[in-house]
Amino acid sequence: MTEVAERAGRRPVTGPDEVVRLEAVRKVYGGSKHAVTALDGVTLGFERGTFTAVMGPSGSGKSTLLHCAAGLERPASGAVRLDGTDLASLGERALTRLRRERIGFVFQAFNLLPELTVADNVTLPLRLAGRRPGRGAVDGALERVGLGDRRGHRPAELSGGQQQRVAIARALITRPAVIFGDEPTGALDTGNARAVLALLREVARDAGRTVVMVTHDPVAAAYADRVVFLSDGRVAGMLNRPTPERVAEWLTRLPGEAPGGATETVRELW
Numbered sequence: 001m002t003e004v005a006e007r008a009g010r011r012p013v014t015g016p017d018e019v020v021r022l023e024a025v026r027k028v029y030g031g032s033k034h035a036v037t038a039l040d041g042v043t044l045g046f047e048r049g050t051f052t053a054v055m056g057p058s059g060s061g062k063s064t065l066l067h068c069a070a071g072l073e074r075p076a077s078g079a080v081r082l083d084g085t086d087l088a089s090l091g092e093r094a095l096t097r098l099r100r101e102r103i104g105f106v107f108q109a110f111n112l113l114p115e116l117t118v119a120d121n122v123t124l125p126l127r128l129a130g131r132r133p134g135r136g137a138v139d140g141a142l143e144r145v146g147l148g149d150r151r152g153h154r155p156a157e158l159s160g161g162q163q164q165r166v167a168i169a170r171a172l173i174t175r176p177a178v179i180f181g182d183e184p185t186g187a188l189d190t191g192n193a194r195a196v197l198a199l200l201r202e203v204a205r206d207a208g209r210t211v212v213m214v215t216h217d218p219v220a221a222a223y224a225d226r227v228v229f230l231s232d233g234r235v236a237g238m239l240n241r242p243t244p245e246r247v248a249e250w251l252t253r254l255p256g257e258a259p260g261g262a263t264e265t266v267r268e269l270w
């Protein structure tokens with residue numbers, strides 16, 4: 001753990017092609033009496049076209065990390081850069097605009113509007129941003145997620161997996177710099193979860209998007225290029241080219257000290 005933190009301190013301020021960079025981010029909830037340190041000095045970069053899974057025990061700070069990286073919450077100290085912009089330099093309106101235009105979100109509960117068609121759900125972020133969606137863009141996004149023939153359907157007429165794919169098409173429509181997923185497969189059965197994970201991987205590899213996903217599931221995490229492990233609000237380690245077995249092994253070591261293998265994987269990265 002210490003090794004990661006120390007090495008993180010020596011890293012350059014921005015990496016080669018990092019779309020998102022957190023630098024010594026601390027986030028504290030509550031007042032002085034009941035303060036909870038959700039993030040305790042997280043330094044981390046996410047490179048363009050990569051798929052990262054964020055894992056760790058309940059309460060380790062995964063959602064808080066996502067929220068700070070996406071500008072949904074402001075850190076107590078430290079910095080977040082997204083697509084070249086220091087989020088602290090933006091006021092609320094500019095931050096909202098940046099979120100709409102540069103970030104896609106995929107949540108466990110698909111968050112589709114039931115009264116809108118699939119096509120209208122997908123184009124919602126563009127319309128909220130005052131842009132007029134072209135038919136080609138909508139069809140392209142729906143075809144990418146394998147739902148080209150469902151544009152006129154309502155969410156209730158689709159399976160959970162299909163609804164999540166609509167949510168991914170909606171996340172893609174603005175051509176965002178980064179897509180954040182908070183347990184995107186948490187409500188899906190195995191088959192649908194696999195399809196959604198394969199799609200997220202494809203979105204990173206083929207479409208060059210940067211995907212960051214919080215998950216509790218080692219099998220889901222193994223679809224990513226890299227797993228970041230959090231423990232007590234800190235980066236406890238990282239694993240490149242994860243397999244479900246190695247991820248599970250890592251999880252059993254958290255939040256305690258990570259011996260042998262941890263050092264080996266830390267070396268892989270730094």
Ligand SMILES: Nc1ncnc2c1ncn2[C@@H]1O[C@H](COP(=O)(O)OP(=O)(O)OP(=O)(O)O)[C@@H](O)[C@H]1O
Pocket residue numbers: 029030036037038056057058059060061062063064065
């Ligand atoms: N709005 C809040 N107010 C007070 N404390 C909070 C708030 N949000 C999170 N926390 C606390 O911050 C810590 C980190 O929470 P976070 O939700 O980021 O963890 P997590 O790893 O995503 O957990 P889980 O896997 O259970 O979703 C926890 O101790 C949590 O109780």
